[in-house]
Amino acid sequence: MRLPAPTLEHLCDVAVTIATPMEVGATPAGFRRLIPITGGTVTGAALNGRVLPGGADFQLIVGDGTQAQLDARYVLELDDGSRVFVQNTALRVASAEDSARIRAGVAVDPSRVYFRCQPRFEPTSPNWAWLAAHQFIGTGLRQPDAVHLSFYKVC
Template identity: 45%
Template sequence: MDEDSGTHSRSALEPTLEHVLDLEIEVEDPIEIGETGDGQRRIIPIVDGTVSGRIEGHVIPAGADYQLFRVDRPTELVAKYAFETDDGSRVYVENRGIRYAPPETKERLRDGKPVEPDEVYFQSTPQFETADPELEWLTQSIFVASGIRQPNGVKLAVYRVA
């Protein structure tokens, strides 16, 4: 406690967010696995997209979002995919998150219908792997992303926690 002010002093810096990337990801229709006991398992193929910001490039059509859809609880998201920069470097992404909305909104989302972004809590924590030394900064920080679900894809704003 700070004796002069009577308040507690901070021992760590408060984190800040630095916007580094925007991802626009295009998906195909879900592959429905079915009710597995903890929710409706679905696999959503990732087929295209763009990367912009500190890195420019495109999403490689070789990934998927492995979702556990739930009506009354948050939907679990685990997206695994890659992108290639305009310079030819490749980056693997594993992005875990949750999406939560009222049941009627979630059903519209599940059915691929549009919803207003402020109706949905959609946050995630992407992790990156790359062999390019110029992009090693992607492997040296924690990142968070805020998402917007669209009928045929997802928009993600990615921030570095500093």
């Protein structure tokens, strides 16, 4: 028996501003980088607010530099003043040339990059408890000084 396919409902768009990456270096697991998160905005029909400074994106570069396993952790402050901790894991895959451009802070045509994510939310307010009771997926775009994300609730 085949069950109905899930549908997606747009949750919000997030524009995350970032600082200069810190190159940690080569480890047995791959090449490590840390990207400080300096702020940003959250806009959408269901969620609005800002990204607080102080988070970071912990990256592991593998596959001869063509794959980035991302683990971003940051806090949203919503318009009602409540806060939501976000852990967003992602996979970004691009050619060796495009991956090198991204790491160098050069814009790359987003159609040439696979960037998908799975955000998890930990809200501090009961009004937002439903965020912790659903699955979400998203798409991403890396720019030289920002990361743009669109999050969708899996229905």
